[in-house]
Amino acid sequence: MAPQLDAYFKQVDTLAESFIERLRKAVAIPSVSAEDERRPEVIRMGKFLQAELEALGCSVEARELGKEPQREHLDLPPVIVARYGSDSKKRTILVYGHYDVQPANLEDGWATQPFELTVDDKGRMFGRGSTDDKGPVLGWLNAIEAHQKAGVDFPVNLLMCFEGMEEYGSEGLDDFIAAEADKYFKDADAVCISDNYWLGTEKPCLTYGLRGCNYYSVEVSGPGQDLHSGVFGGTVQEPMTDLVRVMAQLVDTDGKILVPGINEMVAPLTDDEKALYGDIAFTMDNLYESLGSKTGIFPDKEKTLMARWRYPSLSLHGIEGAFSAPGGKTVIPAKVTGKFSIRTVPNMEPAKVNEAVFKYVNDVFKKLGSKNSLKVWNNHDGRWWVASPNHWNFTAAGKAVERVWGVKPDLTREGGSIPVTLTFEESLKKNVLLLPMGSSTDAAHSINEKLDRRNYIEGTKLLGAYLHYVAEEPTGA
């Protein structure tokens, strides 16, 4: 039986302006976690959220995480945890979001003041944090308020976890989630995160997979200090020459990873999975538009999406220690460190990837016959994540999307990582759903970040509808 949602939806429409007002207040707090001098604003934003949640009748706690490691003059902003409802006959859903934002300055090229929500005649609501992630976070609050004012029973118990350091490494969050898995979060039946984006601008999606990332440094050193190329060029084996030759043998122009063993670790493509890609709302023009060029590797969308979602990739990011400024300098750098990373997918084991990379890099270097020294190490690895899209958490969300937006959502994966996803899955052992509110053109992390009014208001309906379908979805599905 489909849930009765009309009264709720109508109330969301009635409250739309006040919901936008709530977002305006949130955007006005420049809660930039990366900037020391704005750390108090992050904490102020946490207090704002806490007050809003309390006003809605939630029980709220601001959990302190202490000082920032290595930067002890700074307090970490608290994790705001909250509970709305504790009816043991209802399912309990844990939702996550973050209340900090990326840096933003008018001088970077913003068309409007970044910390003043500015709505244009197309309903685009510009402002830092509008889509990442204040809009989605407030969507949950809006959903509670609309239920209350419409007199509709809230269908689940809602646990909320809103952090203030996401844009600066989520310092302390993993430990917090692990510690609370059996405590504050112990009732959670499933997790929902609204902190990513539609693949395009028209069709909603549910996201069930993310690639992981193994990040590497490879250092070549020899001379005791930087040398002048006039004096020493031609007489010394140059670390930069060796490093560039090693880096050139990691990946080719068409993205093929040259490290033996890596491609063999990838889960084979089944016919079932292959069939999924054709229907995804994505075109090569979407790719070219986001690239700003036509320098894609594959000519078709299927191969492109597979390359983004289900195959590994290797990118060379840069070199530390070499000359990197504009102009010319005739230095022979004494020690240079190349940076590269491999995006990982099922069934790549991070440790085995490391092993293959270390062996190959050392082998390639050995063949150069250099007297310089090479070291290669892993800076960090974040595992890939894939959830079952057949879980009730996903089928409920799919039905809610169809109800609100009138289309079946695309089931997508993403090329990047959202580390907290895996943390929740591993700590709570529950299904995690990524349910985006914003669209691909929202420019999170860029200038002129925005959230469309439609995505915010229909998105608020979607979050509420999702909870209703969650309440009805049979466990077996």
Place this chain on the structure above:
Amino acid sequence: MAPQLDAYFKQVDTLAESFIERLRKAVAIPSVSAEDERRPEVIRMGKFLQAELEALGCSVEARELGKEPQREHLDLPPVIVARYGSDSKKRTILVYGHYDVQPANLEDGWATQPFELTVDDKGRMFGRGSTDDKGPVLGWLNAIEAHQKAGVDFPVNLLMCFEGMEEYGSEGLDDFIAAEADKYFKDADAVCISDNYWLGTEKPCLTYGLRGCNYYSVEVSGPGQDLHSGVFGGTVQEPMTDLVRVMAQLVDTDGKILVPGINEMVAPLTDDEKALYGDIAFTMDNLYESLGSKTGIFPDKEKTLMARWRYPSLSLHGIEGAFSAPGGKTVIPAKVTGKFSIRTVPNMEPAKVNEAVFKYVNDVFKKLGSKNSLKVWNNHDGRWWVASPNHWNFTAAGKAVERVWGVKPDLTREGGSIPVTLTFEESLKKNVLLLPMGSSTDAAHSINEKLDRRNYIEGTKLLGAYLHYVAEEPTGA
């Protein structure tokens, strides 16, 4: 007939302390040409020189070069030109030096105040500019003074050209020299520059050759802006991958230049030239000490010196536009520019080197089959220089070294460039001699720069003795 030099030498010894006092005054003026706020100190140093020269009876002019191009708020320091003597029966020697210095701050690791000349018990006189180039410049003044006080006739007419921008690109100097070639400098019969160093610490040298330098940028671009490797890795041809693959094909670990045609341009090694290298006072341990490592390409000094002096080399300096900071960043840079340079030697024509480089780089890139764009260009080229060591200017200097130091000097070339050398040769069409005063351990451009008291005092004797031998050396030699 050997010149009568005893009275002059004795007078130099007598005046040694006052010569050191003169150097102390000069070092105390922090004439750092690279620092805006110290530009007035450079000008003050010019005035100091002018006053000292006038006190010695020279006719002196401070020639203004106007404002610094692109930085019009700064005056260029004047070129101090001076003449001592104008006897048409004497030869006229033009000497060059610079009165500006490299930056220096105690915090960089200086053991003493950089702008206070500090003499230790081994006679090492520490201070910025002591050896580069205030000591040698004052050496000429000391020589004049000692002649006067010893009552010895000055053997030549001396033209002096002392600039104040050498450490910051010699802005305006080339044009000045070209313009004065037929005017202030028109009487010059030969040029002597004391602004380089012995190859080691015990044996003086005369330098007759310098390598040139062709500097290149190779830019690969594709996407309209930097991309996130999670989202785009595997779907786009990455400029950094292409650039690294191109750079890896320019030179190998043992310094072999892989650009076709370059090595063929090098003047063949004759048996005569080959025979010269064995006697040079240089050991592989000298190389290893200056490298701070044993990562040299060649096992013997002959090949090492040839590689430094008479063969070209190619060094990769770095990449602009890629990630170059410490830590990890998962960026796909949209546009990256590799920097490399080729040290050139006889008979490489800069234009032909450019042609070979441009063709090869484009060919290599074409073979990658990339949709990205590549541009390669020459940033600047400075020609190599080789003088005839059989010219009377050199034979006179050789005799003077033997007289003062008791050994025949090594005839050396240098791997780096001293652009003013070529400017004097090309503008005046006269033989140019590089006659160093300091030794290889003087740390010019580094912390704890010094000039040994012995090199300063005996070096002053040498400059004077050189002028006496010049006066007697037959033209035919």
